[in-house]
Amino acid sequence: MLFSPRLGWYVRLVVQDMYAHHYEMPRNTLPRGPAYLPHVLTSQKLQRPDQFREALRVTPATFDEMVKELTIDPVFSNNSQNAQLPVETQLAITLYRFGHNGNGASLQQIANWAGVGKGTIDLVTQRVMKAVLSRRFMEKAVPFPTVEEKQKAKAWVQSRSCKAWRDGWCLVDGTLIPLYDKPFWYGESYFDRKSNYSLNIQIVSLPNLQIIDYGFGFTGSTHDSTAWQKT
Structure with missing residues (x-):
C-alpha cells in the first residue's frame, strides 16, 4: 500500500508533537494542603519543645546547633537562579523522614507534611547526609x-x-x-x-x-x- 506524502507529513507532525509534550492525556496536578512543617519550626519549637522532639527526634537546642554547623557546608550553596530551601527546612525534612517508618515514611506522606514535592524530599535528604558525613562535621560532632x-x-x-x-x-x-x-x-x-x-x-x-x-x-x-x- 502506498502512502501519500501528505499522510507521511501528518504522521511526522503528530510524532513530533507527542515528543514535545511527552503526554497524550491531560495531567491532573495534586492540590497541596497547608504544610505542618512551619508550625513545627515556629510554635512547637518555642512553646512545645516536647512535641518538636517528637516530630524531629532532637531537642530545639540540638537542632539549632546542627543548623549552625551545616549552614557553612558548600552543598547548601549553588549558582542557580532558584534558591534552595532554608537549611533548617531541609534538615527538618530529613530528620522527620528518618524518624518515621512504614507508611509514615512514604514520600507522599512526608511531602504532605512538609508542603513540598516528592522529588524535593530525596534531594534535601541527599544534601543533608552529604554535609553530615563530611569529615569536618564528623570531627566537630564526635570529638575525642x-x-x-x-x-x-x-x-x-x-x-x-x-x-x-x-x-x-x-x-x-x-x-x-x-x-x-x-x-x-x-x-x-x-x-x-x-x-x-x-x-x-x-x-x-x-x-x-x-x-x-x-x-x-x-x-x-x-x-x-x-x-x-x-x-
Whole structure:
C-alpha cells in the first residue's frame, strides 16, 4: 500500500508533537494542603519543645546547633537562579523522614507534611547526609575527649566500681540500625537476631553517654565482638 506524502507529513507532525509534550492525556496536578512543617519550626519549637522532639527526634537546642554547623557546608550553596530551601527546612525534612517508618515514611506522606514535592524530599535528604558525613562535621560532632574529660570519666569509673577498673573509662556497645528492606546484594548477611535486615554500628562513649568514636560498615548478622575487633 502506498502512502501519500501528505499522510507521511501528518504522521511526522503528530510524532513530533507527542515528543514535545511527552503526554497524550491531560495531567491532573495534586492540590497541596497547608504544610505542618512551619508550625513545627515556629510554635512547637518555642512553646512545645516536647512535641518538636517528637516530630524531629532532637531537642530545639540540638537542632539549632546542627543548623549552625551545616549552614557553612558548600552543598547548601549553588549558582542557580532558584534558591534552595532554608537549611533548617531541609534538615527538618530529613530528620522527620528518618524518624518515621512504614507508611509514615512514604514520600507522599512526608511531602504532605512538609508542603513540598516528592522529588524535593530525596534531594534535601541527599544534601543533608552529604554535609553530615563530611569529615569536618564528623570531627566537630564526635570529638575525642580532652584530658580533663578523660580524668572525670576515670574518676566516675573508680567511684562506681573499683580502683582496678579506673583505666576502663570507655563504654562500647553495638546497636542495630534497621533497614527498610532486604538489600539486593548479599541480603541474607544483613538479617539479624531480631529478624530484621540491619547494619551493625559500634558506639564508643564516656560514662556520661557522650559519643567519642564509632565504627560502621558491618551487616546486622555480624556479632558485636567481631565488629569491635575489626574496628
